[in-house]
Amino acid sequence: MAKGKLYLIPCLLGGEDTSILPDYNKNLLVEISVFAVENLRSARRFLRSVGYSKNFDTEVLFFEFDKHQSSQQFQQVIAALNNGKNVGIISEAGNPCIADPGFELVAKAHRQKIEVVPLVGPSSILLALIASGFNGQNFCFHGYLPIENTDRNKKLKQIENESLKSGSTQIFMETPYRNQKLFEQILQQFQAETKLCVAADITLPTQYISTQSIAAWKKENVNLHKRYVMFVVGK
Template identity: 40%
Template sequence: MPGTLYLIPNTLGATAALDHVIPDHVQATTAQLAHFVAENAKTARAFLKRVHAVHPLARPLQEIAITELNVNTRADALAGLLAPLRDGHDAGLLSEAGVPAVADPGADLVRLAHKEGIPVRPLVGPSSLLLAVMASGLNGQSFAFNGYLPTDAAARAKRLKDLEQRSRTEKQTQLFIETPYRNGALLEALATSCQPATLVCVATDISLPTESIRTQTAAQWKSALAANQGPDFHKKPTVFLLLAAG
């Protein structure tokens, strides 16, 4: 009988208090596992050390197997990552930040687990995307995550206009993210490419002590940027949302 693949959420930043965002039962489940798949073994060990401070690990950290799954992992290597589960051992899929398999390379492994009949159990934890929708005041009944936008300025502006039109037609909130050092360029593009009445939310460092969430019209953002009163989000993880005026 195969083991269970647990989808283990991580904090959204190292400064987040573990007990504020990761439920106790999730920490307790994590502490019992001896096999993990993670984007980065070093940061996975750091997370397990934080768990150990509350729930002692069932095995010494050096005896816990951590294999990596990231953008460099070949598709033909995925099957090997499930070997412990085929042998009957439970394992954890651990995200770098937030929940696994959402804006995260773990989705392919989860799909393969389903294909092989391996039970999959998602555990409760912070999702920057859902928290941003909750706090934005935008439409939470219909929303879509679009990943990263083009880095080329012209292509990015066109993509924003397309998303704004889709938002207007479907009354749907559009979400996207950016490499943190390009946050400023993306907000500038939103302020200048979108219609003045389009609502834009900038949600930075969600669940961290430095959290900042602001929703304004594109026109208000344009004025704020011109007055050098933009958000403090340089090199900080940020979720962007827009909802076009009807």
């Protein structure tokens, strides 16, 4: 029997506009009835929003990636794939496998020679990068910064130095409720002439993307509290 395929299914970064997702993905979802998901409720809501009509209770199997049970869940998903079932991975927002346990499942799939199919969709990292106006030929994504103040300031300095030294664009993020504080720390830590792109609420109606020097940012009055933000540093 042919093995199933493991589809990496992007969802929205927020908001409700599913027209930013390709029809290809929507049409393909009809064929899938096993899902590995980061959060059951948001995965169901996402599937309904793009017109998925299977009965969740009788026709669909969901595996929720709980941090404590992931190993067992992974085994069940791999078994389904080996039994010829297509499986879709859905994370909380945007592309799966960037900041969720999905990547470990993909790694297992490769070891079992199961075909992995990434689908096109919104990536806040990539969209922030291209909209920043910085060099896209060389860039680094650092994920979430350290929470503790001393470590965070050290990391910020390291990111700025890397950008100045190599010309490589540096991207990082924080959880929404800490964004305003992080922004203020960046303004304190970075040199006046360093350039920063703030990309908030990407793909949403409230989208705000601006690239300015730290000196110019200090004169702006921007509120980033509880907004989704990518910070991009570059030349």
